[in-house]
Amino acid sequence: MAKVLLAGESWISTTTEYKGYDSFTSTKLEIGCEALLKALRSRGHDVTHLRAHDVPEQFPWTIEALDQYDVIILSDIGLNSFTLSNGVFAGGNPAVNRLALLKDWVLNGGALMMAGGYLSFGGFEGKAHYHGSPIEAVLPVTVLPYDDRIEAPQGVQPVETTPNVITRDLGEFPVILGYQEITPKPESSVLMTADDAPLLVTQKIGKGRTLAYGTDIAPHWASQAFMAWENYGEFFSRCLNWLAGELD
Template sequence: MDNYLEDNMAKILLAGESWISTTTEFKGYDSFTSTKLEIGCTELLESLKKLGHLVTHIRAHDVPEDFPWSKEALDEYDVILLSDIGSNSFNLSNHVFSEGRPTTNRLELLKQWVLSGGSLMMAGGYLSFSGFEGKAHYSGTPIEDVLPVLIKPYDDRVEVPQGALPEIAVDSQITNGLGKFPEILGYQTVTPKKDAQILMTVDSSPLLVNRTVGKGRTIAYMTDIAPHWASQDFMAWENYGEFFSRCIKWLNKDLD
């Protein structure tokens, strides 16, 4: 885990947003293979750090074993952020997949933690919500129960290579005063729940949705926090960090 520590703000656990790439290069008769770890949330981590938040990052390949196993461990954090990490990574730990032993259902654990007062945000990506070819597979899970949206049981992506501009649907503490949002290059389609509030849209589809559920709060953000769906203009936007910081503050009940 990587830890980024400052004072006075929410303690955040970000799970996901990394991948391991393997490349084989062919040079005439010979070839060789190289492998590297890539992190997709560096800018977000640094932005939240600069704004005073406390962030712990669990990389995607560490989630099956290192994501919290108990309510007490979850209680170490104010906000859990899931970004580009599929449900299998929570369900198929070594206990289950390698050893065939029952263990804690951490998606159900996370649901109960939210209902008892925790805060959860899911950001979009190829392994968020339903995801690429439906492989994120959050439809029908305990996570869907507490999120502010209903998730499709199949590939839910909309690719917008020409770019699409997010629009503010209602005035809120999260979006007020941030000005025009830069374009994004894709998003996921969902159905907001009846008790949810749509804060932003893109192409008339919900983009930012929040909800109070039980004693907790949840946010669904239907596009990525980094490329490719977050365009270079979005990444360079002066309010990039402030926007996500406000989402965290709302979840932590510092904004209403």
């Protein structure tokens, strides 16, 4: 099973409640990937979750640190979190471009997955901002330079388009409630679509492998039916096994 670093999929929310004349504010940390972490760990994967607010300082700074993992997952975490560390943004000092580092790691045998969300690919108002980045160079898809979300409140069903080892025999996928508009590169393989739009795209590049999953691993785009699906964990486990070279 794979050793995995999942970066992102958390957020800090501040709520102000007004009760007549008075009000008070509360702040809490929320984790969006708890179900995924549980599902992957139950299948033997060794998963480390790096919360979004820790990414600027704690995401690996060297190839050697990246080499501790078989697979890196970026989920709902934008480009700025990797490029604007405290030393750069507050201190005005040069630092390693960790997205360029990640690109080199993939080309030399690493494995990268990007999952969809409001801060993935192009993202909400284009704020994820991966268009033109070193990451785009190794992803199996090109990224739009603007808001790339397709909201589908009516629900759309993921459909297998090419027989493959990831989706084989998993049955009918539950509906999703949105996805990202991504364009497969010529050398990639489109394994699934939603409304005829690419959804699951893979590629072998250099000595490594990359996978783009154009929708979320958790609500809201992952519907409650999707989260409760009996093959939820198996599907993502197979994604990791393919990336790690354990499934072909």
